[in-house]
Amino acid sequence: MISWPNYHSGANGDYQSVTVVEPVHELLRGPSGVIEYFPAHPHEGSVGVPENEDRARVIAKGVSQASGRDFNLVVAFEYRDDRHGNRLGRAVAESSFHHFVDYNWDTSKGGPSFLSEPPGDEIKRDPGRLAGIKNYVTNLARWLAPVLLLAFVFTATQAQPKSEIVNASDGVPIHYSVQGKGEPALVFIHCWSCNRHYWDNQVAEFSKTYRVVTIDLPGHGESGQGRKTWSIESYGDDVKTVVTKLNLKRVVLVGSSMGGPIALEATRRMPDRVVAIVPVDTLQNVDQKVPQEQLDEVFKQMEADFKGASTSLLNQFFFSPTTPAAIKERVINDTISRPPDVALPILKGVFSYDAAAGIKEVKVPIRAINADRVPTDVAANRKYAPQFDAVIIKGTGHYPMLEDPARFNQMLAEILRNLPRQ
16 A cells, blocks of 8 residues: 655655664664664655555654654565465565665765755765665565575575485495585584485585585485484484594584584584584573473374374474465475384484583584574573574574575674684
8 A cells, every 4th residue: 555645754865764663673673783764755655554464564664854744664564375375475665765766875876857856965974874774775685585585495406416425333324415615614414304405505605615515314315214223412423424534624513403412412522623513593592491291292292193293393383474385385394204213213312412411511612593483592501601602583483594595694604704713
């Protein structure tokens, strides 16, 4: 719903103050905090939320300098399904395209001949505040991008090299892939009931400058399933086996979900090779344990109906409201296709692991990338590992490397850049 009451937020070339509508939307967050200024324009329109539209909201308001009335600057529309069951993507409605026009950012660029209002010079005099709108534009691209990036996920999968094989200490074959050159090597460890291709977007990006290794853990992907005892500790041995096979001297372990604890165990087994760990949506609070009676009930349901119980569990706890439908479908299908007599013992092994004891033994930097759906208690973890830190990727579910690969890759690149030099 767009109408044109012609709000005057200021002159072209000047700033207007942004009134952020709580809760602060991720589009309006910059590195230094909430975005405070937009370029002004003498002819702002009005945007609003359509009637009965529960997946949209006003996220920012401006004020007319002529009348003193406030008006909506930005309306954000989240994913939703229409009445035919079609998945509709995200969208943003702006009160003016002039928030993005060269002339409004820099009046020396010149404007169309019909412009009659004299320009202002606030942006010219104080260009530093323009950083906020540039952050906003970057946020817009990333927030709207996941729908477009889904095709890239599958294209990247096809481009992956053929796997190599090494036997675990118990003889189970482990499949892994290697791509790129450069140190430190990045070893990506996937989550429960996933596989190495969950990291394809990261392989495509980071293999340009690093040697990148992705592993199908035993019981997953192409690797063998004939293991008698499944545990985080044995998976730590598996990662060490691959790293040793490749003779990697300096390694960063990136572990999603159960891959985080596995990275701890792998590091304990080769402290001379691992230079850092990047847990992904995991290790939010190593003191926190799921009550055993609750676990027993979940396992009982999964033993009775693995596909149904797993689907319910994923939908309830692992996805966010904005997780793209294609990713939900992929994760659910991968999970329910696993043999229950392999998948369940692995999951039980995950929940029996003592993460507090494991993290206490690790001395290298630990820099988590965690979603905001579950709070991360940095202070609790630092009781055991003072070097623990975390960055929060907002608005994704349990699979940020799939759901928002561009933003995830940026965060991981920043972590790698800031690691201590060795």
